[in-house]
Amino acid sequence: MRILVLVPLVAFAMLITGCSEQVKEKARPNIIFIMSDDHAYQAISAYSDHLIQTPNIDRIADEGMLFSNACVTNSICAPSRATILTGKHCHLHGKIDNRVPFDTTQITFPQLFQAAGYQTAMFGKLHFGNNPKGIDEFKILPGQGSYYNPDFNTNDGKIHIEGYTTDVIRDLTMDWMKNRRDIEKPFLLFYLHKAPHREWLPAERHFKEFTKKTFPEPATLFDDYQGRGSAAKEAEMNILIHQNWAGDSKLRPEVLDELGIVPSSNWDKRAMQNQYNRFTEEQLAAWNAVYDPIIDDFRERYPSMTEKEQMSWKYQRYMQDYLGCIAAVDESVGTLLEYLDEEGLTENTIVVYTSDQGFYLGEHGWFDKRFIYDESFKTPLLVRWPGTVEPGSTSDQMVQNMDFAQTFLDIAGIDAPGDMQGESLVPLLKGDIKGWDRDAVYYHYYEYPAVHMVKRHYGIVTREYKLAHFYYDVDEWELYDRRNDPMEMQNEYDNPEYAEVVKELKQKLADLRVKYKDSEELDQKYIDLYTKR
Ligand code: SGN
Ligand code: CA
Numbered sequence: 001m002r003i004l005v006l007v008p009l010v011a012f013a014m015l016i017t018g019c020s021e022q023v024k025e026k027a028r029p030n031i032i033f034i035m036s037d038d039h040a041y042q043a044i045s046a047y048s049d050h051l052i053q054t055p056n057i058d059r060i061a062d063e064g065m066l067f068s069n070a071c072v073t074n075s076i077c078a079p080s081r082a083t084i085l086t087g088k089h090c091h092l093h094g095k096i097d098n099r100v101p102f103d104t105t106q107i108t109f110p111q112l113f114q115a116a117g118y119q120t121a122m123f124g125k126l127h128f129g130n131n132p133k134g135i136d137e138f139k140i141l142p143g144q145g146s147y148y149n150p151d152f153n154t155n156d157g158k159i160h161i162e163g164y165t166t167d168v169i170r171d172l173t174m175d176w177m178k179n180r181r182d183i184e185k186p187f188l189l190f191y192l193h194k195a196p197h198r199e200w201l202p203a204e205r206h207f208k209e210f211t212k213k214t215f216p217e218p219a220t221l222f223d224d225y226q227g228r229g230s231a232a233k234e235a236e237m238n239i240l241i242h243q244n245w246a247g248d249s250k251l252r253p254e255v256l257d258e259l260g261i262v263p264s265s266n267w268d269k270r271a272m273q274n275q276y277n278r279f280t281e282e283q284l285a286a287w288n289a290v291y292d293p294i295i296d297d298f299r300e301r302y303p304s305m306t307e308k309e310q311m312s313w314k315y316q317r318y319m320q321d322y323l324g325c326i327a328a329v330d331e332s333v334g335t336l337l338e339y340l341d342e343e344g345l346t347e348n349t350i351v352v353y354t355s356d357q358g359f360y361l362g363e364h365g366w367f368d369k370r371f372i373y374d375e376s377f378k379t380p381l382l383v384r385w386p387g388t389v390e391p392g393s394t395s396d397q398m399v400q401n402m403d404f405a406q407t408f409l410d411i412a413g414i415d416a417p418g419d420m421q422g423e424s425l426v427p428l429l430k431g432d433i434k435g436w437d438r439d440a441v442y443y444h445y446y447e448y449p450a451v452h453m454v455k456r457h458y459g460i461v462t463r464e465y466k467l468a469h470f471y472y473d474v475d476e477w478e479l480y481d482r483r484n485d486p487m488e489m490q491n492e493y494d495n496p497e498y499a500e501v502v503k504e505l506k507q508k509l510a511d512l513r514v515k516y517k518d519s520e521e522l523d524q525k526y527i528d529l530y531t532k533r
Helices: 002-017 020-027 055-062 077-086 109-115 165-180 204-210 230-234 253-259 268-278 281-304 307-342 401-412 496-515 520-531
Strands: 030-036 065-067 119-124 137-140 151-154 157-160 187-192 349-355 381-384 393-395 440-445 457-462 465-470 476-481
Touching (some): 030 307, 030 401, 077 401, 109 119, 109 187, 109 401, 204 307, 230 476, 457 496
Parallel strands (some): 030 187
Antiparallel strands (some): 065 381, 349 381
């Protein structure tokens, strides 16, 4: 009986061997890498639904895996992107901060995909100082880009498109997917949003909705930074003190003068004026129709507001605009996922959603990122891989943005260069925890002194602890017990109860510095490069 069944199967197999190359080619999976800019995991309902519902992004988690301890190597935009592309720590690819140049001799993983016969495309915000290599077709925002009526650098020069940037990036991506892609070839697509980066300008449909909402304040909004070292106290990212009244809270520049408000920075008023100047007449009218009444209300209330009330007001303004921007990102993810369904592409396409780092949404009174503390150190990571990843699964392993390159290469069956420093996440994605042996990650932040004034530091993070060394103009150590103090309010470094933990982690940190080829010489090299330019 068995033989009878096998014979036709063998015959069929022989019949298709002639076109086995084609079968193999078709079977190579597509990869879609979706990344937004500064998207905090606290603002994805798959992680926590206290701020916003993101049903489309959540779909990736529902049908795939959510990583609860995914993190970056250096919590800032361009360095993070260079790490993703090279699979290396910043001290090796050179892009240690937003300004020092990338070492363009470094191999980036799209080059390897292109050489292996994948078609490659990239739309949106790349922001790492160079055009991408190994990309057949790209349309990327110059630098930070704009929220409305964006310009793009393309393979054929500059273009300008009218519209709301998140929607424009969606349309460029969908146009490529529908009309420009070679359907015979596997593809690697980068779908990269500018939103929700500062200064948080939502689309009309969303500012109409989100400016009516009120959001819960985080427990540490009024943090006084006791219990930690000087870095937290001296950072300039407090919502009340450092967020721009015009540029961020969207007051009219002249209202600051009228109310006697001192601008938070020397670009505070200019930041909002630049936005007004970019709007078309129609966009400006729609904006003013919603924001003028908010400004008028603030005008009346401001003279009697306490500082605490000002903080609460600024926090609500921040959340309304920040989360409004995310609503458009979530919709854009939905558009792409639906298209994959319609075209029968879902099964053979890996979809990844992440951000270039995390972000503070009022925790510790902050906005922005940079610190090794959780809200900026961790980043959202959701991966859907039908047939391989168990739907609705989670992983709390210490995975890093440095791992993406090797993961994608592994999935596509392309050899990774020996000097990449990540680990393929494929074993974790397959649920094979034994195939994964990392228990700690290394972190290093450099951009200081600079905007937001977060001191230079490096550190080690395990699932249980976090040990950081702040250096350059200080020599301070901080230890956090991640399980007992998840909000990271108490530095335990000098607590004798943790003496053994400190000793062990210091040794492990030294070992990681050696393993990843970081050193005091390199710390000094990057200080010199930075301060002497
Ligand atoms: C701008 C922002 C900062 C932000 C940096 C880096 N200020 O300078 O708040 O930290 O970008 O952001 S703004 O007033 O110009 O918006 S990053 O995402 O590119 O690293
Ligand atoms: Ca960023």
